[in-house]
Amino acid sequence: MIRIFRHYIPKPLLFLGIIECLLLLAAVWAGMTIRFSQIGIREVSFIDYIPEISAFVVTVYVVMLATGMYQLEACRDFRISILRLVVSMFIALLTISVILYMFPDIGLWRSVVFYALSFSAFGLLIIRYIFLHVVDIRQFKKNVLVLGAGERASRVRASGIGQGSHVRFSDFLRMTNLETDVEGAVPYESVGLLRDYVAKKHIQEIVVAIQERRGTLPMDDLLDCRMNGCSVTDSTSFIEQQTGTVNLDSVNPSWMIFSDGFGGAKSADLLIKRLFDITASLLLLFLSMPILMITALLVKTSSHGPVFYRQERVGLGGKTFDVMKFRSMTVDAEADGVPQWAKKDDVRVTAVGKVIRTTRIDEIPQIFNVLKGDMSFVGPRPERPFFVEKLGQTIPYYHERHRVKPGITGWAQLNYPYGASEEDSRKKLEYDLYYIKNYSVFLDFLILIQTVRVVLWPDGVR
Template structure:
């Protein structure tokens, strides 16, 4: 997260490190809640909600104009006030499940239109079902008017949003022209939907006459920062240096801050935009301090998380238990072997426990004794097992693990000890996953498909690290909500 105004508390040099530690200057309430809900998402949700309300009112007005007897629109609106939360709530749920508030997609005109039409059609169907179930004085015409009104105004609004967004670019200046600086520059250039304009680099040493390999110029030294931010109207400075900077660097940043320029560490900017932590580009000092700041180690918060686990696991078993016999019969008829499958996994602090799942593979799937990840078209997976994995139904028995306290509803997925040993040797900071209980679903699961390689494990760890840094009950609820979308779209393994 960038440095908020009047919140630049301290910047100091680490004698033997390669990076200036700015972490004490990056604290604030916004950082703890930035994960699930960005400012742009808040804008989209707010305007969409206002337009839905307008569509409801205009649907009543159109109904009044086309009805022979007519009626008082305000009075009809008030008498049906309870429909407002129903209509808004159904829109929000369907919009989230169909990624209508996904920021990268929100700047793609064609993709936005398709998703608006899908959400509007699903909303119409949902509203008509509720209309038949709840006594009311509405009509089918009202819902048709609502459908066309909302489709029109929200489409026009999203087109306007895209046009305005592309006109206002966020100007960035990068401190450091080494590998870290080039990495973040290339990332911002490739992520065109983020609308960042990279002005160039500043660094110690003489300015290069020729641009860097990525075409960006080196505009000057660190001492030139205040002048450059004014000259190029810079909105953010990204610290991506790989060596100690001069002692006056703090004063230069303070002067830039007085111009309302945001200052971010490279890992923080990448984290803020990508929703994951760049593991290979952080130092042990940065990682340790980043984790110590988080509420995940607060006993009160952990108590609330445990309470949420107990409530959700109990409700889940109550709701799903009537359907489980059908799953058990299907497994039995599909292939020979036990219904349930137990396997050792690593829990919190690496403590082993037995995870419980519905069996989705043939018996003796690893009869050669060599543990291996499942692949996309793994022949070991049964027909019923493939369906169970796609719908995540194979993981329902893990609710028992949650009740026993071995797992949480939300957290990093538990890995097998054999894989943990292998991954710890090849991935830095991998052991941080065991700081919390493993979960049924998590931040990595809703953002990244199933992986079966060390590279996939690294990416999932970056998402897990992000979850550890930004954990809150709100984030857990957000992940639960998004998990339903993953299940409905059959994105399981």
Template sequence: MALRHLAETGTIDTIIMATDYKTNRDLFLEAIETTQLGVSIIPMATLYERSFGKIPVEHIDDQWYAALPAEHGQSVTPLYLVWRKSIDLLFGLCGTFLLLLILPLVALLIRLDSPGPIFYSQPRLGYRGRPFLIYKFRSMYIDAEQMGKALWSRKHDVRITRMGRFMRATHLDELPQVINILRGEMSLIGPRPEREEFVVELEQSVPFYRCRLMVTPGLTGWAQVKYHYGNTNRDTLVKLQHDLYYIKHQSITLDIFIMLKTVQEVLLYRGI
């Protein structure tokens, strides 16, 4: 009864439970008994979520339900829904004005840098898996994907043009997505929309990956401001942890924090 002794002597006041009932029944029951002595028990997954702002989907085992956000619409208040709609509309209108303002100059620079179209569109999966076309300023040379095969974008990718590197670093290439926001296909804040080919591939190896589709995808998001750009399954897993945390804890405060961090990333030239 080592735990009980530690609790009785005041040596411990909190137990972090990283095991379950089936793994070590006696230890589990002993830990439960210490609650009568004022000791708090916190599941490891809960502590991890609070400390790092992400959900450890690869370590929750039979507590899988802890990784799943509440059904969208039940976890948010009417006030928050009004807030989301308002910032989407405001940013969509202001972003469209900015897009029209800089379009002549950006279009000229893109065409002078490399031949090809000014805009680039690509199918992505949106809310509940509905496909839509995402719009960007073209940042790569034409025919960047040989034989039409989907390829991850990499750091220092040779397919990216000189103008493209500048636009990606400042996230200027994403500005045409204000059209997607006004059309309701995207929001200002949410998980980044992914290509169907990658979703099908990733959901085979990354637990709960399709849960990202529970909400409308965003131009920026918690994963974007908390984690660097990545193109490996490990990077995808970490970003998913952040995305699920955001879906589970959506709030006006969290949205404001993400917007401020996004502005900081743009001003400090920290894009991919």
């Protein structure tokens, strides 16, 4: 894993992204060279066309990121790569056309765009095929040694296995006879000098997952390994890196106090975030006005009740506000006055409501909440006071999610299906805490871009 702007990115995907950016650059340059040669221009200066080339590369790469081309399932399944590549090229063509219309000074001819996208699609298919069938993904994995074989070590192992794993566990060292959760663990006293063992096994990282550290933590040995270049990580930080979550079973107040993060956003970041929220809100309201009008008409004519649905939610600092959405349920959805979780195939959802919930159109009116300042585009989803009070009593650190403004989309929404139970809320909180801990404008940008993937390929919508 490589950390960029406080966010962890898998090393294989970073290398793949760099290679494909270079391919996009070569594709647009080849397209320009061919088109210019057709009209008799033989010598073309690369420097003279830096804005055009940059616009093409950035646009296509952002579209690929938005359509999920850099999700691990797309990189490991060639059929998914082909499907998403086709969608990416189509959206890229539309996006570039809009950009060229809005900024006519960018001298990127339509014929050049056609050549460049054709070369890009062909080259990307080849790169993805090589990446999937030729490159040994295991070579990108970090060799890890885990100190401990108890419950903590078991959670570490669970976070580092599966197709999406970026590590390879060399061994688990059992520190005491009471640690029995990991089968095949090696007794610590049998490995000899830890420094020599690390060198022999080519260990790159040691993860400390000891259940009870008092009297069992080999401080001198760990310091020796650290001074020889081997990184040392605690189990909670390791799980955070691998899963993009703050594991509630491992975290404790001291880790939250001393770990890197949870310091709150800088004033400059908050200003940029607010300016973006205002600008994007006004732009999206203007662009989505036809959708808003059609949806309002359909909601009003298809079922009895108001067009919009207002519901009290908990926001920044625990203050409540009314969130606005298109009504997607019947007016008597909670006739008994008791709040209920949304269910799969919920009978309370109307026919039009099912469509607008699946396509996320019901969320569009929340732009008014963003414009007002109660919400942001990116942040934890705001919950109802009834559930906040209930969940706050059973889930540790639940109220910490109110340290930032709630959002329309967020890290939890991208990585976990719709939450409709206490256990779902607990899992989503782990993603929310990761977002709060590692907040940056860069992470907001990634979340906004990848939200397009969720809209194109809805998962967990209810």
